[in-house]
Amino acid sequence: MPDLITFISAALIAAGAVFFIAGTVGLLRFPDTYCRLHALTKADGLGLALIALGIALTASSFGEVFRIALIWFFVAVASATGGHLIATHARRVDRAEGKEGS
Amino acid sequence: MTIYLYAIATLLLLSILAGLIRVLRGPRPAERMMAAQLFGTAAVAILLILSRIMDSPALLDVAVVFALLAAVTLVAFVVLASRKVS
Amino acid sequence: MTDAATLFDLLLAGSVIALAIASLTVRDMFAAIVLFVIFGLLSALAWVRLSAPDVALAEAAIGTGVTGALLLKTLHHLRYVTGKLGEGQARDLTPIATVPAGVIWANAAFCGMITLGLALAFLGAPQAGPGFDSLVAEAMPASGVDHPVTAVLLNFRAYDTLMEVVVLLAAVIAVWQIERGLSDAPAPALGEVWQGFARLTLPAIVVVGTYLLWKGSEAPGGAFQGGAVLAAVGLLLLLSRIYVPRPAHRGLARWAFVLGTGAFAGVALLVSGGGRVAFEYPAQHAYSLILLIEGLVTISIAVTLAALFHGREPVAAPAPEGRNDT
Numbered sequence: 001m002p003d004l005i006t007f008i009s010a011a012l013i014a015a016g017a018v019f020f021i022a023g024t025v026g027l028l029r030f031p032d033t034y035c036r037l038h039a040l041t042k043a044d045g046l047g048l049a050l051i052a053l054g055i056a057l058t059a060s061s062f063g064e065v066f067r068i069a070l071i072w073f074f075v076a077v078a079s080a081t082g083g084h085l086i087a088t089h090a091r092r093v094d095r096a097e098g099k100e101g102s
Numbered sequence: 103m104t105i106y107l108y109a110i111a112t113l114l115l116l117s118i119l120a121g122l123i124r125v126l127r128g129p130r131p132a133e134r135m136m137a138a139q140l141f142g143t144a145a146v147a148i149l150l151i152l153s154r155i156m157d158s159p160a161l162l163d164v165a166v167v168f169a170l171l172a173a174v175t176l177v178a179f180v181v182l183a184s185r186k187v188s
Numbered sequence: 189m190t191d192a193a194t195l196f197d198l199l200l201a202g203s204v205i206a207l208a209i210a211s212l213t214v215r216d217m218f219a220a221i222v223l224f225v226i227f228g229l230l231s232a233l234a235w236v237r238l239s240a241p242d243v244a245l246a247e248a249a250i251g252t253g254v255t256g257a258l259l260l261k262t263l264h265h266l267r268y269v270t271g272k273l274g275e276g277q278a279r280d281l282t283p284i285a286t287v288p289a290g291v292i293w294a295n296a297a298f299c300g301m302i303t304l305g306l307a308l309a310f311l312g313a314p315q316a317g318p319g320f321d322s323l324v325a326e327a328m329p330a331s332g333v334d335h336p337v338t339a340v341l342l343n344f345r346a347y348d349t350l351m352e353v354v355v356l357l358a359a360v361i362a363v364w365q366i367e368r369g370l371s372d373a374p375a376p377a378l379g380e381v382w383q384g385f386a387r388l389t390l391p392a393i394v395v396v397g398t399y400l401l402w403k404g405s406e407a408p409g410g411a412f413q414g415g416a417v418l419a420a421v422g423l424l425l426l427l428s429r430i431y432v433p434r435p436a437h438r439g440l441a442r443w444a445f446v447l448g449t450g451a452f453a454g455v456a457l458l459v460s461g462g463g464r465v466a467f468e469y470p471a472q473h474a475y476s477l478i479l480l481i482e483g484l485v486t487i488s489i490a491v492t493l494a495a496l497f498h499g500r501e502p503v504a505a506p507a508p509e510g511r512n513d514t
Contacts, residue, residue, distance in 0.1 A: 006103060010103065010106060013107070013110055013151070014110065016147065017110050017113050017114060020113075020114055020117050020144055020147065021113070021117050023117075023140060024117040024118075024120050024121045024140070027121050027124050027136070027137060027140060028120065028121070028123060028124055033130060033132055033133055033136075036124075036133060036136060037136065039140065040136050040139055040140050044140055044143040044144065045143070047143075047147065048143050048146060048147050051147045051150055051151065052147075052150060055150045055151065055153070055154050058154065061159075063159070064159055064162060067159075067162040067163075067165075067166060068150065068162065070166060070169070071146060071150070071162065071165045071166055071168075071169045072169075074166070074169040074170050074172075074389065074392065075142075075143055075146055075169045075172060077385060077388060077389065078169065078170075078172040078173040078385070078389070079139065079143060079172070080381070081173055081381055081382060081384075081385040082136075082139050082172070082173050082176045084379065084381040084382075085173075085176060085177065085180045085378065085379075085381075085382065086132050086135065086136055086139075086176065086180065088180075088379060089132055089179075089180045089183060089184065090130070090132045092184065093130075093132070093183075104192070105192045108192035108193055108195070108196050109192060111196055112192070112195060112196045112199060115196070115199055115200060115203065116199070118203075118226075118230075119203055122207075122210075122223075122226070125219060125222050125223060125226070126210070126214065126219065128216070128219065131218045134218060134219055134222040135222060137222070138222045138225050138226055138229075138256075141226050141229055142229060142252065145229045145230070145232070145233060148233060149233070149236065152233070152236055152237070156236075156239075158241065160241040160407055160408045161236055161241060161244075163241070163245060163400065163403075163408065163409065164232065164236065164241060164244050164245050164248050166396055167245060167248045167249050167252070167253075167396065167400075167413075167417060168229075168232075168248050168252060170389065170392060170393050170396055170417070170420075171248070171249065171252040171253040171393070171417070171420050172252065173385070173389070174252060174253050174254075174256070174257055174420050174423060174424060175225055175252065175256030175257055175260070177257075177378075177382075177424060177427055177428070178256065178257035178260045178261065178423070178427055179260055180376075180378070181376045181378070181427045181428065182260055182261060182264045184376050184377070185264075185376070
């Protein structure tokens with residue numbers, strides 16, 4: 001049974017790492033600011049959630065699980081708020097510079 | 103399992119380093135800032151993995167601090183920049 | 189296993205050095221600040237790998253919570269002084285007056301001397317000595333706390349820590365000397381998402397800051413870490429203008445600045461006498477005294493770090509059109 005849990009944990013962590021790499025690729029390859037925001041708010045959020053779940057599965061105490069959940073929750077809230085603030089800011093700059101269509 | 107976790111942590115560190123290209127290239131400040139935010143999340147992930155490898159729950163506190171303060175620099179950037187272009 | 193660990197550590201160390209060089213040499217000042225923030229992030233990881241979670245906590249709190257915002261505000265001031273406020277012009281930002289070559293060389297000489305001194309001290313130190321681990325472990329029962337780092341900082345080596353608090357006090361005095369008055373910037377329009385975030389996160393940061401202070405007696409944490417985390421709340425309040433400083437608050441702030449230093453030095457002097465020297469806490473009260481000092485020092489550090497950020501900001505020339513996207 002512990003082997004199965006270790007295996008699931010390893011698989012979740014690997015899947016999380018894949019999403020992180022996808023996020024970085026998106027940050028590098030997407031054409032403009034608004035597209036790149038996806039990398040910030042989605043890919044990394046999911047990547048961290050998977051890794052946090054993987055680590056929490058093998059945690060030794062309830063306190064650890066609670067702190068991991070707290071970490072995941074606040075990173076999710078912060079990156080959602082950050083993404084919103086950055087997007088609003090980018091749109092304001094675009095308008096000030098007279099770019100339309102955004 | 104430990105080697106495996108080290109490999110994942112190394113992979114995440116490499117993804118941060120690759121993302122640095124975006125910081126160096128920009129061109130917009132918003133994008134550089136965004137990249138820094140992204141690295142904050144990756145650093146939290148690395149910390150979670152290190153806390154398991156090094157078996158040290160105190161590292162979770164470091165990750166909590168990172169998670170809570172992740173938005174401070176970004177908010178400072180947005181507020182100061184909005185005073186400039188408004 | 190060691191190979192995987194060594195590979196990770198080498199990569200981490202290499203990245204920290206590369207980031208340090210990059211943030212010093214990159215031409216765009218904004219990019220330099222972002223690189224410095226990332227440098228702080230990775231050096232916190234490096235402290236973790238060096239098994240120094242206390243330092244990692246301090247670096248995480250200061251690096252992500254205070255330094256980035258302070259540097260960004262400095263850049264904002266610079267842009268105002270040089271009249272280059274446009275986003276695109278940030279790249280060719282140059283100081284108004286060039287620094288004389290003499291000053292540059294004198295600075296370089298001082299830095300070189302410090303590096304040389306450190307190198308000599310490092311090479312002259314006994315190789316693989318026993319260190320202070322056993323001494324500290326021996327004295328732990330008398331310290332009043334259970335965490336060696338706190339015992340060293342607040343008890344065995346308290347003079348040094350007092351001086352560190354004084355350094356912060358000196359910094360805030362210097363900054364307040366050159367401040368231009370209270371900020372009159374309008375409240376930024378950050379939207380409802382931000383308000384929800386602030387309502388949720390600010391109380392959580394206060395709780396975690398207090399938790400770090402409280403935990404300092406038995407595990408990594410303490411006054412500096414807790415204070416830096418609490419200072420981030422101050423920064424966010426000042427930035428979003430949820431808290432707007434008034435002239436009447438100055439006196440209170442000044443009391444808060446000296447509170448930590450005063451209490452620390454006061455306790456040190458009060459316990460002396462009767463055959464004891466300064467900082468020699470009576471054993472049965474050591475825990476309460478250390479907690480009292482840490483609590484007051486935390487308040488001082490939090491207010492001081494936040495106050496470094498306060499002060500009037502340069503106001504941009506009136507924009508041709510109003511903000512219309514709220």
